[in-house]
Amino acid sequence: MDVSSQRSPVSLLALAALALVILGVALSALTWRNLVEQRRLIDQHVLFAARAILHGVEANLTRVMPMLGRMQPEEARLRLQEALQEVTASGDVLFLGVYDSHGQLLLSSQPETAGGAVQPPLDPLALEDLAVTGEWFGSLPFAGGTTMLGYASTMRPGMAQFCPGGRGLGQGPGQGSGQGPGRGPGSGPGTAPGRQAPVYFLVGMSLDEHYQQYRQFRSQAMAQTGFVLGAAALVWLLLLAYMRRRTQGRKLVRLESFHSKLLDSIPEGIIAVDASGMVTAANPAAKNILGEELAGRSFDSLPVAACLREPGEGCAAAGEWRQQDLEGRHLEILSRSLDGETLVILRDRTHLRSLENDLEQSRQLATVGRLAAGVAHEIRNPLSALRGFAQLFASKLKGREPEESYARTMVQEADRLGRVVTDLLYLAKPRPMEPAPVELAALCGELESLLRFDLERRNASFATALEAPEAFADPDALKQALINLVLNALAALPAEGGAVTVRSESRQGGTAVSVQDDGHGMSEEERSRALEPFFTTRRDGSGLGLAIVQSIVRHHGGELEIESDPGRGTRVTMFFRSVAPQGNG
Known part of the structure; x- marks a missing residue:
């Protein structure tokens, strides 16, 4: 250069x-x-x-x-x-x-x-x-x-x-040796006569x-x-x-x-390793990625060394680059020999993978939206007629079993199918968001009143821990997202009951609102597929609840995080920025 x-x-x-x-x-x-x-x-x-x-x-x-x-x-x-x-x-x-x-x-x-x-x-x-x-x-x-x-x-x-x-x-005068008359020494130029x-x-x-x-x-x-x-x-x-x-x-x-x-x-981590395997230099990005001081340490003691030697669990080869999942981060690692030393380059692709997942989810939602836009109206009109006839049969067959039970089941299933169609229509064409400051305490009070019977039926307690008093979001959309998350949390609780807690905390640039339960939790595979449309582990679930929550958060310009371990419950966090981003109404 x-x-x-x-x-x-x-x-x-x-x-x-x-x-x-x-x-x-x-x-x-x-x-x-x-x-x-x-x-x-x-x-x-x-x-x-x-x-x-x-x-x-x-x-x-x-x-x-x-x-x-x-x-x-x-x-x-x-x-x-x-x-x-x-x-x-x-x-x-x-x-x-x-x-x-x-x-x-x-x-x-x-x-x-x-x-x-x-x-x-x-x-x-x-x-x-x-x-x-x-x-x-x-x-x-x-x-x-x-x-x-x-x-x-x-x-x-x-x-x-x-x-x-x-x-x-x-x-005598006038005579000189070898001189003619008048040519003696006394007759030179400028000499007066007689001198x-x-x-x-x-x-x-x-x-x-x-x-x-x-x-x-x-x-x-x-x-x-x-x-x-x-x-x-x-x-x-x-x-x-x-x-x-x-x-x-x-x-x-x-x-x-x-x-x-x-x-x-530069955002990529750079680690220089000498011929003896000692780290001689490392830039701040490498320290941030690995979370520890690197200079002067043995490279073999670092968690990325094993991935370079031989891909194993949590590590895969992608051409010259190696990919490794390390403490919730997705890393790409490249090793190069340079003048007797080894240069190791680390790239944190966690955010990129998140964006790729979001893109894949957006594609899936777009596919669902196109499907919903094509069949929702065709399903809703016949469904309304079927539900009306089921209600008529239930009133005519009142007191007659098992015919009355069959009729009520038909009405309930028609209502459930109607909710699925409504969710599909929302995913296909969500309404514009109108963010405004929302008092979280009042909103949580409405939720507790609205879902009182569901809480009693599941023998669950409802609690709040609101460190941040308000969030900047669309009130109706935030209420719908919290309802979906609380219902999912209730469904995850064991038969003997449990607790559902709504929390809020201030973060740099916005407010985080989360719903936490102490249910059975999710496995790694379930957590990775939780936001896919129609993916559910419940017999009576549609698999669209978290997808709708993800769509609401994305249209606010925020982020959605899921933390869960088997047997330790689940925590779903929605982050809403203090100022609504442009392009998200």
Whole structure:
């Protein structure tokens, strides 16, 4: 059975997924920002280091300038190149070089015998920055495909004279090494005539160590970001699994609750029996049917167990169902095996059987009614004539025996046959009921007065026990029903006499009126057939008295009960509802 959940977790999961996406974007952006900042800090650190090294080299060269001025130009140039090479020998500095205003290398820390070594040039953009701001830094290619961070600034004017192609070292203005006229360092772009062109000092720093640290930091940052995102995704998956499990748990709880309520509310009894024969569960209907606590007991100790094993007395097989009469109840029992357990279903069909009996009686009464409607009038007219002639013969033959006795017998039998015809006509077409409150004490007084001679003839006493003062019924119909029941009770008394008692009591929804005697009682077979038309154990009875009472009670929408045991008397109870049902006039 499918059970829908009352609340869907889709909105919560969507919010969790959105939060995960936002977290991923924010964390990625923060990581990227940290990487950019780390790269900027590395570049700034290298720039500061390059600037400090460059100024330190310039300061050292400034101190040895007097000594260089006393040397020959070529010797001074070599000594200057050796000084640059000593600085780059430490490993932190990859390159030191001096460039003219056109970006051509004048002097470098690389030996001239390096053959094929790549000398980093200064591109036009770098020269433009140097011309405007006096300094520049950026990435430059180096030998072996290495990238270095270069920083360049305008060289002090006094240092330029020691550089090849600069003024000094035995060269006059306008003359440069390998330069044509007017193409010396003093003739660069933007240089006024007669003014020396600027010379730029470049220092190149190795980025390998810094970039290695940066790559490690980047790997760690990416790993941390991936770990956080993975953890967040794992949490989201766990949340998704938890929500699904909680939803399934709620559905399971609701399904179990629904099944429990369903089993508790159905009218059929349900008993679960385990493999050891113990009752593990039973619904309230089963407890009501069997009238005892069932859980924890052995199933074999229950009265329905024997019927399932083998039909016997009071138990019959009807296909897969077993039928059993138990303490006045008619039960249907079904056993089914289910996953190692046995499921026993009990159905109380007492009311259904009563309805079936009522239906059968209604069919019989309908048959009697059709028969009565067809022959009653044909019998009544000849019967009236025969009774009239019998009365005439009785008066003519008065004093003559046995002729007078024969005539009186004919009159009595004609009267009895007339009563039978009247009862048949009542069964065939009962008059509409008109229920109203009836004072039972007054009605019982009328009965006692009306049946006084019958009570005296049977040597019987008449008593009342009226707990309920009135009943809601048709007065004439109730009086006729009580007369029939009292006459039946008198006929059941022994020859020495007995007692007939009319009782009343209030029940839920109406009043119960009963007639009880202490006669010989009825057997089970007699009690089961007591309401059948023409069934009687009396020689002078018609068998229609109880059938008429049943018809009266049914047309009131009530119920008729017969309680009797051989030798213990009989009690017939009529139940009249407080409000007349619709359709029963």
